[in-house]
Amino acid sequence: MKQLTEQLAQTVVRPRQRDTYKGSFGKILIVGGNAQFGGAAIMSASAAVYAGAGLVSVATDPVNRSALHARLPEAMILDAASSALETAIRQATVIVVGPGLGTDNAALAILKRVFAAVEQTQVLIIDGSAITLVAAHQLDYPNAQLIWTPHQVEWQRLSGLALSDQTVTASQQAASHIPGIVVAKSSQTHVFVGDDVYENMAGGPAMATGGSGDTLTGIIAAFAGQFQPLKQAVLAAVFVHSHVADIVAMNSYVALPTMIIRELPTYLKQLSES
Ligand SMILES: NC(=O)C1=CN([C@@H]2O[C@H](COP(=O)(O)OP(=O)(O)OC[C@H]3O[C@@H](n4cnc5c(N)ncnc54)[C@H](OP(=O)(O)O)[C@@H]3O)[C@@H](O)[C@H]2O)[C@@H](O)CC1
Ligand SMILES: Nc1ncnc2c1ncn2[C@@H]1O[C@H](COP(=O)(O)OP(=O)(O)O)[C@@H](O)[C@H]1O
Ligand SMILES: [Mg+2]
DSSP: OEEHHHHHHHHHHHOOOOSSOOGGGGEEEEEESSOOOHHHHHHHHHHHHTTOEEEEEEEEEEEGHHHHHHHHHTEEETTTTTTTHHHHHHHOOOEEEEEEOSSSHHHHHHHHHHHHHOOTTSEEEHHHHHHHHHHHHTOOOOEEEEEEOOOHHHHHHOOOGGGGGGOHHHHHHHTTSSSEEEEOOTTTEEEETEEEEEEEOOOGGOOSSSTHHHHHHHHHHHHHHHSSHHHHHHHHHHHHHHHHHHHHTTSSSOOOHHHHHHHHHHHHHHHHOO
């Protein structure tokens, strides 16, 4: 088993080239945020913007429009239930589906439309409610570059492994039947990529607060949009999320998502120049 390190993140997050523009750094679409969980989509989108994504759009319940614009004017917004969803998917390089999506029929319909519209070349990060829906309805896996980010109970739903049976070996075996990269989140997150297993020693209990995982999806999306290859981008994102939380936790009892997000640009600048 390999460890996620700052050295690894350093090889991924490099200074930007001069001859670039917003389109050079990823077109991200976040699909999530129902009437109850709008904050999840806002945290995911904020994390993506602050982790350097070039363009970020959010397909969400229209009830979240004012809150999203007030918190994050950098983001564009569309109604996830409208036909604008397919257009936005076509234009995106990286799509996140699930943060705050919910698990009702409306959420299922949106998820199915995302799975139908996404293309093989696109990166699709499947999180939260979307994982729960895939497991509950036994949906076929979409044909895209998939990244799964389950917490332990979502991993139980997706893999069938009870929490007490989620050993590294058993989880790796289960992940081998699922296409793409699996980021199995816990107090000791493991990333399963092909035959490799990476352990994340960074992070701590200051991160045990609602929205931490939503924030991670935005960082992964931003890195997937900016850095190659995808595997290295995902590994660096997982480390950076937890490491920035550790930095916040040096002076704070809790590492709130909004605190981690605010700290990201400063840390990424340091990392890129180190
Ligand atoms: N501000 C917002 O808008 C926020 C919106 N959010 C969005 O809400 C949606 C639902 O996501 P979810 O994770 O809250 O619910 P679900 O998948 O049902 O799992 C919870 C159940 O599992 C249990 N449990 C046991 N161990 C566990 C573990 N290690 N990790 C986690 N859970 C564990 C737990 O047991 P309990 O703690 O209650 O005993 C409970 O029974 C999703 O779309 C997400 O993005 C959230 O991000 C919050 C902020
Ligand atoms: N005690 C802990 N130690 C280290 N990391 C933690 C701890 N508790 C939570 N985390 C991290 O916080 C995130 C929680 O994700 P998730 O449960 O999906 O949150 P949410 O859905 O509320 O956004 C994961 O990245 C997980 O690794
Ligand atoms: Mg979550």
